[in-house]
Amino acid sequence: MIGVELHKMVRDRRTWVTIGLLDALPTLVAILLAVTDLGPRPGTGPAFLSAVLADGKLFPLAAIAIVLPLFMPAAVAVVAGDAIAGEAQSGTLRYVLVRPVGRTRLLVAKLVSVVSFVLLAVLVVAATAYITGSLLLGNQSIAATTTSVSGTALSTQELAGRTGLALVYAILSMLGVAAIALFLSTVTESPLAAALGTLAVLIASTLLLTLDAATSLHPYLPTRYWLSFVDLFRDPILWRNVGRGAGLQAAYVAVFLAAAWANFTTKDVTD
Amino acid sequence: MIKTQGLTKRFGRIVAVDKLDLDVREGDIYGFLGANGSGKTTTVRMLLGLVLATSGDIRVLDQPMPRSSRSVLPHVGALVEGPAAYRHLSGRANLAAFDAMAADGRRADRLRRVDAALEQVGLGAVDNRPLRAYSLGMRQRLGIAGALLRKPRLLVLDEPTNGLDPQGIREIRDLLLSLHAAGTTIFLSSHLLAEVEQLCTRVGVLAQGTLVIQQDLDTLQRPTGRTFVRTPDVAQVRSLLDGQVEVHDDDSLLIRVSDAAELNARLVEAGVRVHELSPERHTLEDVVLAATEAGNGRRADS
Amino acid sequence: MTPGRRWSCVVLALALLIGLPLIMRALPPRDSAIGASALLDRIDASRDSSYSGYVETLGTLQLPVTDRFVDVGELFGERTRMRVWWRDENAWRVDKILATGEVDLFHDGGGTTEWSYEQDRGKRTRDPDIRLPRTADLLPPELARRLIQEVSRDAVERIRVRRVAGVAAPGVRVRPGAAQSSIDHVDIWADPTSGLALRVDVIAKGDKTAALTSKFMTVSTETPDAETTIFRRPPGAEFVYDDTLDIADAANQYAPFRPPGSLAGLKRSPSAQRAVGIYGSGVTKLVAIPLWNKAAEPLREQLEATPGVQSVAEGDVLRVGPLGVLLTRIEGYGGGWLLTGTVTKSTLVRAARKLDARLAQYVVTVGPR
Numbered sequence: 001m002i003g004v005e006l007h008k009m010v011r012d013r014r015t016w017v018t019i020g021l022l023d024a025l026p027t028l029v030a031i032l033l034a035v036t037d038l039g040p041r042p043g044t045g046p047a048f049l050s051a052v053l054a055d056g057k058l059f060p061l062a063a064i065a066i067v068l069p070l071f072m073p074a075a076v077a078v079v080a081g082d083a084i085a086g087e088a089q090s091g092t093l094r095y096v097l098v099r100p101v102g103r104t105r106l107l108v109a110k111l112v113s114v115v116s117f118v119l120l121a122v123l124v125v126a127a128t129a130y131i132t133g134s135l136l137l138g139n140q141s142i143a144a145t146t147t148s149v150s151g152t153a154l155s156t157q158e159l160a161g162r163t164g165l166a167l168v169y170a171i172l173s174m175l176g177v178a179a180i181a182l183f184l185s186t187v188t189e190s191p192l193a194a195a196l197g198t199l200a201v202l203i204a205s206t207l208l209l210t211l212d213a214a215t216s217l218h219p220y221l222p223t224r225y226w227l228s229f230v231d232l233f234r235d236p237i238l239w240r241n242v243g244r245g246a247g248l249q250a251a252y253v254a255v256f257l258a259a260a261w262a263n264f265t266t267k268d269v270t271d
Numbered sequence: 272m273i274k275t276q277g278l279t280k281r282f283g284r285i286v287a288v289d290k291l292d293l294d295v296r297e298g299d300i301y302g303f304l305g306a307n308g309s310g311k312t313t314t315v316r317m318l319l320g321l322v323l324a325t326s327g328d329i330r331v332l333d334q335p336m337p338r339s340s341r342s343v344l345p346h347v348g349a350l351v352e353g354p355a356a357y358r359h360l361s362g363r364a365n366l367a368a369f370d371a372m373a374a375d376g377r378r379a380d381r382l383r384r385v386d387a388a389l390e391q392v393g394l395g396a397v398d399n400r401p402l403r404a405y406s407l408g409m410r411q412r413l414g415i416a417g418a419l420l421r422k423p424r425l426l427v428l429d430e431p432t433n434g435l436d437p438q439g440i441r442e443i444r445d446l447l448l449s450l451h452a453a454g455t456t457i458f459l460s461s462h463l464l465a466e467v468e469q470l471c472t473r474v475g476v477l478a479q480g481t482l483v484i485q486q487d488l489d490t491l492q493r494p495t496g497r498t499f500v501r502t503p504d505v506a507q508v509r510s511l512l513d514g515q516v517e518v519h520d521d522d523s524l525l526i527r528v529s530d531a532a533e534l535n536a537r538l539v540e541a542g543v544r545v546h547e548l549s550p551e552r553h554t555l556e557d558v559v560l561a562a563t564e565a566g567n568g569r570r571a572d573s
Numbered sequence: 574m575t576p577g578r579r580w581s582c583v584v585l586a587l588a589l590l591i592g593l594p595l596i597m598r599a600l601p602p603r604d605s606a607i608g609a610s611a612l613l614d615r616i617d618a619s620r621d622s623s624y625s626g627y628v629e630t631l632g633t634l635q636l637p638v639t640d641r642f643v644d645v646g647e648l649f650g651e652r653t654r655m656r657v658w659w660r661d662e663n664a665w666r667v668d669k670i671l672a673t674g675e676v677d678l679f680h681d682g683g684g685t686t687e688w689s690y691e692q693d694r695g696k697r698t699r700d701p702d703i704r705l706p707r708t709a710d711l712l713p714p715e716l717a718r719r720l721i722q723e724v725s726r727d728a729v730e731r732i733r734v735r736r737v738a739g740v741a742a743p744g745v746r747v748r749p750g751a752a753q754s755s756i757d758h759v760d761i762w763a764d765p766t767s768g769l770a771l772r773v774d775v776i777a778k779g780d781k782t783a784a785l786t787s788k789f790m791t792v793s794t795e796t797p798d799a800e801t802t803i804f805r806r807p808p809g810a811e812f813v814y815d816d817t818l819d820i821a822d823a824a825n826q827y828a829p830f831r832p833p834g835s836l837a838g839l840k841r842s843p844s845a846q847r848a849v850g851i852y853g854s855g856v857t858k859l860v861a862i863p864l865w866n867k868a869a870e871p872l873r874e875q876l877e878a879t880p881g882v883q884s885v886a887e888g889d890v891l892r893v894g895p896l897g898v899l900l901t902r903i904e905g906y907g908g909g910w911l912l913t914g915t916v917t918k919s920t921l922v923r924a925a926r927k928l929d930a931r932l933a934q935y936v937v938t939v940g941p942r
Contacts, residue, residue, distance in 0.1 A: 004371045012359050047673035050691060054809065065673075091355025095417060098319045098351070099372045100344035147807040149675050150668060151688040151695065220591075227672060234668070234675065236801065238656060240627055240791065251590055258583045266576035268282075269321040270313075 005113035018075050026063035034136035047230045059133025060126040073177045080181030081194030083110040088189040088271040103265045114178045150235040166229040176222045176252035183256040186264040272456045278327035287313045289480040302467030303460040305477035311460045348423035354414025358403040362413045388416040407434035429460045468555045483562040494550045496529040501547040602741030604734035605765040610726040612745045615768030626792035628655040630711045632785045634893045637879040639871040641820045658797035666802040667709040679804035686804045694811040698818045703825040703849045713787045717761045717770030723854040737771040738789040753920040754857035755895045777895035784894035825849040828863040837923040859914035869908040887925035897921045
């Protein structure tokens with residue numbers, strides 16, 4: 001079943017259109033930066049963007065920082081929201097279930113497919129950004145080192161390792177979104193409703209993060225630690241928030257998958 | 272093959288299916304009749320484990336459902352409420368995907384199985400265009416091909432001839448008859464009396480969630496005890512069989528005699544010219560309407 | 574399994590997931606038998622200990638700030654997250670963690686280097702006695718050390734133990750003795766073995782919640798690696814030296830004033846020998862900074878636009894939580910004294926009146942700049 005799902009995802013034109021759209025924004029930013037040579041003022045804009053004019057090797061990170069707060073979760077919400085609800089809407093769900101595919105097995109296969117999509121999307125964005133970054137932006141490889149956020153020098157090797165970690169963290173951050181969307185996808189029969197519901201949760205979370213009155217809720221909000229991948233570029237690495245972010249995403253995945261399982265396995269399929 | 276006891280489904284306060292006792296025997300072509308909204312589809316979904324019953328037992332292939340769906344469903348082919356498939360894949364790729372979903376079936380045989388199923392429903396020559404370019408009839412055929420992939424012992428088909436032209440309907444009917452001849456039990460849910468009458472050996476009628484009839488078709492179509500006669504000599508027949516003629520018009524009569532042969536002999540003896548003579552049988556339509564009305568009446572009384 | 578049963582499983586798991594940490598946190602830690610003044614002594618004695626950790630401070634004071642005071646305004650008005658590596662007084666590093674960068678202080682015997690990632694710049698300065706507050710001053714151990722200076726031992730009492738950064742930390746409450754103080758009390762929780770202050774809450778008179786909280790989120794009392802606290806200039810980054818650290822340092826060095834030996838009944842601190850006066854001790858502190866015109870006027874405009882500000886004969890006076898701010902007005906001379914500190918409004922006004930009189934003499938002797 002997992003193989004079938006992966007095959008279906010790769011064959012679906014929508015997958016590639018979504019990834020293409022995801023990729024468009026950082027590429028546009030890279031072109032604009034290269035043409036105008038105007039970086040954001042220090043302290044503004046997404047992480048690392050003010051540094052990429054000098055060091056194009058950082059652009060994959062800047063690209064991730066650009067798409068992570070809105071574009072990436074929106075894409076994941078759409079894809080994961082479609083998982084069950086999309087099959088229900090098109091009527092294929094009943095044929096999958098009488099094939100027979102166990103409901104739990106179907107959920108797992110859908111999750112694997114969504115995770116693969118996230119993986120694919122993050123890697124494509126990072127790879128494109130690496131190419132555009134080294135072609136269009138600053139290429140000061142004279143010293144062969146990059147400055148960490150704490151002002152220490154990072155060798156190219158260290159930078160590559162930490163960038164890899166950051167990509168893994170970005171993928172991890174999207175898993176919570178995927179789990180929420182997957183759960184909503186088992187609740188409603190409209191993929192659009194599932195995706196919008198997920199985005200509503202994320203927007204509410206982002207909003208609550210700006211509110212001091214909600215401080216006690218902050219550690220539980222799904223978007224709380226998303227941008228903590230910056231901590232991987234401090235020296236020494238600040239693991240605290242990265243660890244919490246990973247734990248939080250794991251908790252979200254566990255809770256919402258369990259809810260999706262409880263709901264879906266006992267649900268009447270009446271589409 | 273299918274046996275339910277007290278099968279009941281409630282959606283909130285609405286009772287969709289009420290204490291259903293279905294009995295489909297091996298070798299039947301079972302016609303499951305009912306108006307739209309009578310609970311047919313809900314019943315079919317419960318048989319397949321898609322909808323969970325509120326109460327009651329279901330046994331399919333002598334195993335409890337939905338608990339044994341893993342061992343039952345591989346032997347069941349189903350078409351539920353119209354066909355459905357992935358729009359971005361071709362028909363062949365769709366069948367291959369559905370075939371690959373279940374753990375049984377050897378991978379090496381997949382293409383052969385898919386081709387055989389397509390051939391059976393008359394889609395053998397189909398090209399590789401994606402499903403969104405298919406006509407309604409082609410989708411219907413593909414849906415049936417999907418149900419046939421695993422050479423099922425039991426076929427559960429919900430309105431299988433929907434969207435087909437007369438030629439297509441005939442082909443599908445022939446296909447079902449040949450499958451039946453090869454030993455497949457068929458559970459056919461339909462609202463088309465004619466379709467059921469032509470195809471089925473046994474009929475169940477659902478009205479507002481309750482099973483009002485479950486009988487062999489032959490039993491339902493038993494003679495009424497009257498004989499139909501068409502003759503130009505109506506007056507002569509009336510005088511000959513005074514008191515036994517129930518209805519008559521210009522050239523036809525209904526006579527309260529059950530033995531058609533004996534009646535024929537008497538008429539010939541009296542020199543009556545007969546165009547046509549046959550024992551009158553109950554029609555499925557009459558039976559179904561009567562039972563449905565009785566069911567409705569019962570419901571209204573209670 | 575029925576739907577109901579499945580859902581109860583899920584809800585139970587969720588409740589455990591959220592509830593267990595909450596219960597663990599709510600369980601009262603075991604209190605230590607240490608007395609209030611013994612604990613205070615231990616905190617006092619921990620001055621030389623090394624530590625490292627992650628600190629979060631939360632200031633609730635919305636101070637009127639102009640660009641020369643932005644950092645101070647953020648420090649007292651916002652949430653600040655810091656990482657600290659403290660070997661000793663002459664070897665430490667404090668990183669202010671920002672969402673997309675950081676501003677770090679590296680300190681050694683010769684001075685302090687400030688590294689700002691987003692400006693890609695290091696700035697080296699001396700470490701003057703008189704300066705504006707900076708991140709390192711708000712670390713719980715540093716804050717506690719300042720606040721308990723010269724506190725009389727009978728003004729302290731024990732408060733309930735509290736779990737801070739995983740340590741069951743006994744607490745002590747310090748009340749300022751001076752009537753001029755605007756602070757009701759300061760609560761300090763410290764590691765009972767090392768005496769390291771782990772959390773400090775400052776509560777103003779008339780308030781229930783803390784005006785300023787500083788606490789460790791994680792802490793280690795191991796000596797941090799020496800390499801961590803040394804700043805090495807990254808290749809390609811800008812590096813500058815600066816004679817003056819901030820506006821207080823500049824005023825102290827160059828303003829032609831000598832504030833009086835005492836103000837509003839508070840004695841001048843021996844460390845303040847030049848133009849900036851620091852008065853009082855411990856929790857009750859008053860600072861007088863002479864500002865020249867260019868610095869004073871924007872601040873005055875900002876101050877006058879702040880709700881709650883009061884104009885008195887001596888100048889504009891404002892109270893934000895425990896902090897009082899008064900900027901004096903001097904006819905015929907630009908600039909003015911900025912008086913601020915943890916003192917009451919009337920104390921500020923009294924101090925301003927005395928400065929005014931003295932300033933007049935200096936204007937005569939030194940003349941306007």
